[in-house]
Structure formats: structure tokens, C-alpha cells
Amino acid sequence: MNSLAKSWISISADSDFSIQNIPFGIIKHLKTQHISVSTRIGDTIVDLSVLADLGAFSSIKGFDKSTLTNLYLNDFIALGKTVTSAVRLEIIELFKESNKDINQKYTASFLQLKDVENLLPVKVGDYTDFYSSIDHATNIGTMIRDPKNALMPNWKYIPVGYHGRGSSICVSGHTFHRPKGQQKPADSEFPTFGPSKLLDFELETAYIVGKSTTLGESISTEKADDYIFGMVLFNDWSARDIQTWEYIPLGPFLSKNFASTISAWVVTLDALEPFRTKGYTQEPKVFPYLEYRGNKNIDIKLEVAIMPENSSETVICNSNYKYMYWTMEQQLAHHTINGCNVNIGDMMGSGTISGPEPHEYGSMMELSWKGTKPLKLNDGSERKFINDHDTVILRGYCQNENIRVGFGECKAKVLPAN
Amino acid sequence: MNSLAKSWISISADSDFSIQNIPFGIIKHLKTQHISVSTRIGDTIVDLSVLADLGAFSSIKGFDKSTLTNLYLNDFIALGKTVTSAVRLEIIELFKESNKDINQKYTASFLQLKDVENLLPVKVGDYTDFYSSIDHATNIGTMIRDPKNALMPNWKYIPVGYHGRGSSICVSGHTFHRPKGQQKPADSEFPTFGPSKLLDFELETAYIVGKSTTLGESISTEKADDYIFGMVLFNDWSARDIQTWEYIPLGPFLSKNFASTISAWVVTLDALEPFRTKGYTQEPKVFPYLEYRGNKNIDIKLEVAIMPENSSETVICNSNYKYMYWTMEQQLAHHTINGCNVNIGDMMGSGTISGPEPHEYGSMMELSWKGTKPLKLNDGSERKFINDHDTVILRGYCQNENIRVGFGECKAKVLPAN
Numbered sequence: 105m106n107s108l109a110k111s112w113i114s115i116s117a118d119s120d121f122s123i124q125n126i127p128f129g130i131i132k133h134l135k136t137q138h139i140s141v142s143t144r145i146g147d148t149i150v151d152l153s154v155l156a157d158l159g160a161f162s163s164i165k166g167f168d169k170s171t172l173t174n175l176y177l178n179d180f181i182a183l184g185k186t187v188t189s190a191v192r193l194e195i196i197e198l199f200k201e202s203n204k205d206i207n208q209k210y211t212a213s214f215l216q217l218k219d220v221e222n223l224l225p226v227k228v229g230d231y232t233d234f235y236s237s238i239d240h241a242t243n244i245g246t247m248i249r250d251p252k253n254a255l256m257p258n259w260k261y262i263p264v265g266y267h268g269r270g271s272s273i274c275v276s277g278h279t280f281h282r283p284k285g286q287q288k289p290a291d292s293e294f295p296t297f298g299p300s301k302l303l304d305f306e307l308e309t310a311y312i313v314g315k316s317t318t319l320g321e322s323i324s325t326e327k328a329d330d331y332i333f334g335m336v337l338f339n340d341w342s343a344r345d346i347q348t349w350e351y352i353p354l355g356p357f358l359s360k361n362f363a364s365t366i367s368a369w370v371v372t373l374d375a376l377e378p379f380r381t382k383g384y385t386q387e388p389k390v391f392p393y394l395e396y397r398g399n400k401n402i403d404i405k406l407e408v409a410i411m412p413e414n415s416s417e418t419v420i421c422n423s424n425y426k427y428m429y430w431t432m433e434q435q436l437a438h439h440t441i442n443g444c445n446v447n448i449g450d451m452m453g454s455g456t457i458s459g460p461e462p463h464e465y466g467s468m469m470e471l472s473w474k475g476t477k478p479l480k481l482n483d484g485s486e487r488k489f490i491n492d493h494d495t496v497i498l499r500g501y502c503q504n505e506n507i508r509v510g511f512g513e514c515k516a517k518v519l520p521a522n
Numbered sequence: 523m524n525s526l527a528k529s530w531i532s533i534s535a536d537s538d539f540s541i542q543n544i545p546f547g548i549i550k551h552l553k554t555q556h557i558s559v560s561t562r563i564g565d566t567i568v569d570l571s572v573l574a575d576l577g578a579f580s581s582i583k584g585f586d587k588s589t590l591t592n593l594y595l596n597d598f599i600a601l602g603k604t605v606t607s608a609v610r611l612e613i614i615e616l617f618k619e620s621n622k623d624i625n626q627k628y629t630a631s632f633l634q635l636k637d638v639e640n641l642l643p644v645k646v647g648d649y650t651d652f653y654s655s656i657d658h659a660t661n662i663g664t665m666i667r668d669p670k671n672a673l674m675p676n677w678k679y680i681p682v683g684y685h686g687r688g689s690s691i692c693v694s695g696h697t698f699h700r701p702k703g704q705q706k707p708a709d710s711e712f713p714t715f716g717p718s719k720l721l722d723f724e725l726e727t728a729y730i731v732g733k734s735t736t737l738g739e740s741i742s743t744e745k746a747d748d749y750i751f752g753m754v755l756f757n758d759w760s761a762r763d764i765q766t767w768e769y770i771p772l773g774p775f776l777s778k779n780f781a782s783t784i785s786a787w788v789v790t791l792d793a794l795e796p797f798r799t800k801g802y803t804q805e806p807k808v809f810p811y812l813e814y815r816g817n818k819n820i821d822i823k824l825e826v827a828i829m830p831e832n833s834s835e836t837v838i839c840n841s842n843y844k845y846m847y848w849t850m851e852q853q854l855a856h857h858t859i860n861g862c863n864v865n866i867g868d869m870m871g872s873g874t875i876s877g878p879e880p881h882e883y884g885s886m887m888e889l890s891w892k893g894t895k896p897l898k899l900n901d902g903s904e905r906k907f908i909n910d911h912d913t914v915i916l917r918g919y920c921q922n923e924n925i926r927v928g929f930g931e932c933k934a935k936v937l938p939a940n
Contacts, residue, residue, distance in 0.1 A: 230689050235772060256770055261713050262704060266772035267685035267779070271648050271863050272737055281738050283860035286680060286809065295679050297809045319690055319781065320699050320940060346860070352674055354653060354684035355773025361685070362860040363737065391704065391715045442701035442764070442780040443940075445689050522738060522861075 112204035115146030120510025127369035154213035176227040222368035233453035234265040236430035240458035263430035269361035283362035287345035299521035300343035307466035310338040313450040325396035328433035337367040337514035367514035379502035400431040413493035530622035533564030538928025545787035572631035594645040640786035651871035654848035658876035681848035687779035701780035705763035717939035718761035725884035728756040731868040743814035746851035755785040755932035785932035797920035818849040831911035
């Protein structure tokens with residue numbers, strides 16, 4: 105791919121959806137209710153099922169047009185990376201500037217943003233969340249345990265992870281009610297019941313598994329990228345007060361599974377490859393099954409904004425995916441070292457991504473330091489945690505001197521407890 | 523239903539599959555590879571798709587024959603309890619003794635055990651495991667923490683649960699390899715890596731969700747039974763050494779997700795109703811959303827046997843589902859009190875079911891008291907945990923003076939680490 109290629113579709117310089125991106129998602133045409141696999145270029149939605157009807161992709165071996173009108177990307181992903189990567193490259197080719205004159209017929213696949221709704225891109229099977237940012241784990245350990253032993257003894261040996269709930273994963277743009285549950289106030293001997301008072305976001309990314317394994321099989325760090333289709337932004341909403349009371353000894357449960365939000369467009373690992381960067385130096389040395397070669401972190405600039413009802417937004421966090429201690433490849437090798445099988449459509453969350461500086465912390469828990477340092481928003485209000493009617497927006501993109509590849513928004517609005 | 527009804531199909535007195543049971547499962551005809559929803563009566567498999575072809579169920583409003591040739595029960599369950607309960611009652615009617623002469627044509631649906639293979643009955647969406655046996659939680663707390671404070675402070679307020687991995691749930695009869703992973707021996711400063719040395723079973727039951735909810739909806743204890751289709755036996759295989767090293771602070775992960783085993787036949791809640799019994803007296807009083815009325819425990823006799831390679835089995839545990847502190851109805855009310863949605867095919871495990879007496883403990887961890895009291899098997903060998911080539915078999919049934927309703931076997935064999 106020529107990284108300097110321009111498109112004959114209009115794309116603003118700051119768009120996440122450059123011709124080098126070509127993410128995949130599921131859109132519904134609002135007028136016809138037609139559902140299709142699509143991509144986005146600038147502010148233009150391109151319906152891949154129409155492209156295929158017009159003759160595109162027909163020379164790609166193993167391509168199957170019927171996967172483009174499904175409710176989820178899973179069957180498209182199941183065609184394999186050889187096919188899906190070729191589809192992406194053909195789209196880039198179709199819409200690059202030099203091919204404008206010969207490809208005018210493909211404008212029939214174009215839709216405007218206002219005419220479509222993004223649906224959940226993937227039918228998530230099993231969902232796992234990791235805990236792989238060292239700054240986040242250190243901050244939490246410092247706050248709730250001991251600053252001198254902030255990291256648990258296992259943290260630098262194991263990419264710690266746990267199973268989450270797939271059913272409550274929603275696509276960007278949804279609303280949800282503040283969860284109710286049991287909490288035990290620090291000054292009370294007994295628990296109470298009611299709406300969570302400490303609702304928090306968690307700035308994460310997640311990757312979508314693109315190739316299945318069978319029970320008993322393990323994936324090496326070297327082969328792991330073959331099993332990673334692409335990435336999304338992920339807000340792992342958390343109710344801190346419910347979490348504190350419930351999580352010992354078996355981990356977070358109702359404090360997490362009331363709702364999670366992912367961005368609508370799955371950005372392929374292919375599109376992210378130009379932004380690979382060096383990983384964390386891991387000391388102590390990891391076990392052989394966790395060793396990896398090359399640059400496996402990715403320089404993804406991340407931000408979080410809070411938008412109160414009828415007000416403008418305030419950016420409260422700027423972080424970066426490059427701060428991850430454990431890479432996706434290590435997470436997948438660890439997840440399968442015991443023979444656990446993975447399936448296409450499984451989702452693996454990064455865990456909250458915090459950087460070393462206070463403005464890079466990826467949750468209110470850290471940003472307000474457990475509520476002791478309220479944040480000031482542009483409208484003059486303060487936040488220790490997230491209020492009813494607040495919309496929380498995650499954004500993320502990669503940028504070098506030539507190209508920008510991004511995720512768009514991952515946003516959701518909190519409604520009062522019902 | 524006449525609880526004394528006999529069948530014109532031959533059924534031995536000690537069969538789990540009486541005419542009052544009529545569980546649902548998925549079988550594959552070994553000769554034709556045909557797959558169908560089936561039931562089992564005595565040692566006879568009854569193919570429901572053939573019954574339907576012969577005219578059965580045609581008067582049941584909402585019945586849909588096409589659900590009977592699916593790979594999973596999910597679409598059949600989705601017809602709703604009104605339909606599936608009517609199907610069960612019609613099967614009982616077809617095969618009761620007094621209808622022998624008029625229903626001979628239905629023998630065309632009969633298959634012998636040797637001619638079929640049981641497949642996984644349900645496509646499991648999300649899987650949750652609870653921790654609801656007070657004797658089990660007390661034993662574990664006593665062993666790994668403090669006998670005087672064996673239960674965590676939250677245990678009597680919350681039906682503690684956590685999310686498990688759905689992908690590695692297998693149907694009875696499978697094998698799996700001993701998992702590898704990190705462990706930290708008590709006498710070592712550093713972790714090691716290798717096959718688990720402390721492989722354990724966990725005697726559990728699980729229920730299958732039979733009705734979906736939408737995000738934001740909660741299920742009351744009163745309505746919970748409408749959402750429970752039926753139950754299976756469940757072996758939540760656990761690698762104790764991997765678990766000890768990994769589980770703080772986010773719970774069990776690789777120590778559980780290498781394999782789990784369920785029994786092949788889903789026994790309906792309808793069939794279990796005659797065996798309801800009084801629940802645990804819950805002190806302190808639970809929160810209103812967890813209160814329930816009536817007898818909601820179930821008297822299910824449970825046993826576990828170990829069968830070494832080329833040897834006979836030894837029963838090492840006799841327990842009972844009636845010992846549960848938290849009921850299924852409370853678990854489901856708790857799971858959804860925060861608005862978490864559930865889907866048809868979700869599976870909810872009970873947690874290890876131990877009774878108060880040592881021979882009623884539901885895991886090797888408890889039976890051998892952390893390996894300090896080896897068990898003697900019939901072949902003269904000893905077990906602290908589970909060896910390679912051992913087959914572990916769970917069994918469960920309800921029995922009163924008139925009828926027996928059971929689950930058959932839930933078994934799996936451990937192969938050496940690969």
C-alpha cells in the first residue's frame with residue numbers, strides 16, 4: 105500500500121477514516137432497514153454488499169458475498185485474513201485518486217452518515233478483560249492497598265485477566281441506567297442497597313479474535329497476530345462501590361456487567377501495523393511462552409471527554425495504548441497456554457489504559473484519586489465520578505507524518521437508576 | 523400429570539429416565555449423521571423430529587417443527603415454556619402404558635443408545651458460576667484463610683458469583699489434557715511453569731436460562747422460575763495450584779477455563795418440581811430483592827466417582843443439592859438487579875455443592891483436606907487430587923416413593939498434559 109495515497113472521496117485532514125484505514129462495521133440503512141457490512145471513508149459510508157453487487161471482490165479467492173448482508177461481521181471475519189485483507193486493499197484501490205474516472209459506478213454504494221445507524225459490529229462470544237497497564241494497576245494498588253507494594257506479586261509474571269459478560273456489550277451511542285446494587289460504606293458495619301454512587305468509566309481498547317482454535321490448542325506469541333482481526337475502543341463501565349463490596353474472592357461481577365460500550369468500526373490490525381512501537385521492558389524476565397520479538401505495542405493516542413446534559417464536552421484524559429505493559433500477543437498466548445479455546449468474535453479487553461502522568465489516567469477513580477481531587481469541567485461543574493445524564497466519549501487514533509487511522513467515537517450516556 | 527403413570531417402553535426401576543422425566547437433549551444418529559432434539563426414556567432414545575413427522579405436537583399452539591433438527595436446543599427453548607412443557611406432557615401421554623395399542627406407530631422414533639452420540643445440548647452464551655454452598659465456602663475459607671472467619675463478610679448478603687468461559691464447556695464423555703500454567707509453590711520465592719499438579723473436580727449443577735431479558739430489566743425471585751428452562755450436572759474442573767497464583771485480585775481464570783463438563787440431558791424444571799424442599803434459613807435477613815417464598819431448594823441426590831484407567835470406579839462423595847444456601851431464584855434476581863441482561867442458553871453454575879459431613883464434600887480439595895488426607899480407592903491406589911487417565915463421573919437424581927427423575931452421568935477423562 106502506498107501510504108501517501110489520496111482518495112477521490114472527500115476526506116478532511118483530521119478524519120479518523122482515511123483511505124489507509126478502511127475499518128469494517130455493520131450498518132442499517134434507516135430508510136430500507138437493509139443491513140450490511142460497510143466501511144467508512146471520511147464521512148462517507150460505503151456499503152460493501154453494493155460494491156460486491158457491482159463486481160468488486162470477485163477476483164478474491166474464497167470471497168463470499170453472502171457474508172456481507174449478515175447481522176454481524178463474524179462470518180465475514182471467518183473467511184480468513186487472506187480474504188478480508190484483500191477486500192480492504194481492493195477498497196483502497198477502488199477509491200484512490202488515480203482511479204477516480206474508471207470507478208464512478210461505485211458511488212452507488214455511498215451513504216451519508218445521517219442515513220445509517222451503526223449496529224454492534226460483532227456477535228461477541230466470550231469476552232475477557234485483562235489488567236495490563238502497569239500505571240493503572242499501580243495506581244489502584246496504591247489507593248486500595250499499599251503504595252509500597254502496589255502491584256500484586258503475580259502482576260509482572262501473568263497478564264492478569266478475568267472473564268466478563270458478553271451480553272451487555274453495546275455499540276457506541278447507546279444509553280443505560282445507573283446500576284443498583286449492594287454497597288458497604290466504609291463507615292458502616294452493614295451493607296446498603298441502592299443506585300451506585302461511584303459510577304466510573306474505564307478507558308480501554310479491545311481486540312476481536314479472527315480465527316478459532318480447538319480445545320487443547322495454544323497460540324504462540326509469534327502466531328498471535330494471525331488470530332487478531334482488529335481493534336475497537338472499549339469503555340468498561342464500572343460501579344466502584346458495588347465492586348468493592350462484591351469482588352472478594354472471585355472478582356468483579358455486577359459492578360461491570362450492567363453495560364459496556366464498544367466503538368462501531370473494527371479497525372484492522374493491518375491498518376494499525378504502521379504504528380507499531382516498542383513495548384515495555386519487562387523485568388523480571390517473563391516465562392518463555394510469553395516472550396516475543398519485535399515492536400508489538402501500538403502508538404494509539406487516546407482521550408476521554410465528559411459531556412454533561414445540554415453542555416459542551418471537557419476532555420479529562422489523554423492517554424496512549426503504547427503504555428501497555430503486556431501486549432495483545434502475550435495476552436492471547438497466556439489465555440491459551442492451558443488449552444482454552446478461542447472463537448471468532450471473542451473480545452479481549454486491554455484493561456484500563458493509564459499513562460504515567462496524572463492527566464493520562466484512564467478512569468475517574470484515578471483522575472479524581474478516589475474522589476479526593478474533583479475534576480473541573482468547562483461548564484463550571486465538578487466531577488468525582490460520573491453523574492446521571494453525563495455522556496462519556498472515548499476517542500482514539502494513530503497519526504504519523506503521512507496518515508491518520510482512527511476509531512471514531514465510543515460514547516454512551518448515563519440515565520438515572522430505574 | 524399422574525405421578526404413578528407407567529410407560530409401555532421398558533424402564534428399569536433404577537433408571538434416571540422415567541416417564542416422569544422426559545429431559546431434552548441433542549443426539550446425532552451415528553449411521554446417518556442426522557441431528558435432532560431428542561429425549562430418553564429408560565434406555566430408549568426418542569427422536570422428537572420423527573415424532574413430529576408422525577403427527578405429534580401438531581395441536582400445540584406455537585410449536586415449530588423446524589426447531590427439532592437444529593444443532594442446539596436454543597431455538598426449541600425459545601418457543602417458550604408453554605410450548606416446551608406441552609411437548610413434554612404430550613410425550614408422557616404418548617408413551618404411558620394405557621396408550622400402548624394406539625401409539626405403536628411412534629416406535630419409528632426409537633433409537634438405541636449404541637446408535638447415537640449425545641452432543642452439547644445448548645449453545646451456551648454467557649456462563650456464570652456462583653459460590654452458593656455454605657459448607658463449601660466455609661471449608662475453603664477455613665483451609666486458605668481463617669477457621670474463625672471462614673466466610674467473607676459479603677457471603678451471607680450476596681450470592682457471590684463470577685463470569686466463566688463458555689467456549690470450553692463440553693458434553694459428558696469428552697477427554698481433555700491436564701492444563702499447563704504458572705504456579706507458585708509455597709516454599710518458593712518465584713513461580714514455576716508446568717502441568718498442574720493439583721487438578722480437581724467440582725461437583726456442581728447448572729441451570730439453563732429459558733427466556734431472555736433486555737438490558738435494564740431485572741427478574742424478581744417470584745418470576746425467576748419462568749426464566750429457568752432446566753438443569754444439568756456440571757463439573758467445574760479446577761487447577762488449584764494455577765488458581766492460587768492467579769486469582770488475586772480478579773478471580774479464577776486459566777485455572778478454570780481449560781475445560782468444563784455438563785451432562786447431556788437437560789432436565790426440565792417441570793420434572794424437578796415434585797422434589798422441591800425447604801431452603802436454608804438465611805440469617806442475617808437478606809435484602810428485599812433476594813427474599814423469596816415457598817420451597818425453592820430441590821432434593822437432588824448427588825455423587826462423584828473416580829475411575830482409574832483399566833479399573834473399577836470408587837464413589838468418593840455423596841452430596842445433595844438441597845444443601846444450597848442461595849437458591850437459583852435468588853441467584854437470578856441478584857444477577858439482574860443491576861440491569862444485566864440474560865439470554866436463552868446462558869448457563870448458571872451453582873458452585874461446588876458440599877454438605878456438612880466430610881463424605882459430602884464436593885471437591886478433592888475438601889475431601890482430601892488440601893491433600894493432607896488422601897482418599898483410598900477400591901483398586902488400592904490413593905488420591906489427593908486427580909491423576910492422569912482418571913475418569914471422573916458425577917451422577918444425580920431425585921427419588922420419592924413413586925418416581926425417580928435423574929440426570930444420567932456427567933463424565934470426562936483426564937489425559938496427560940500435551
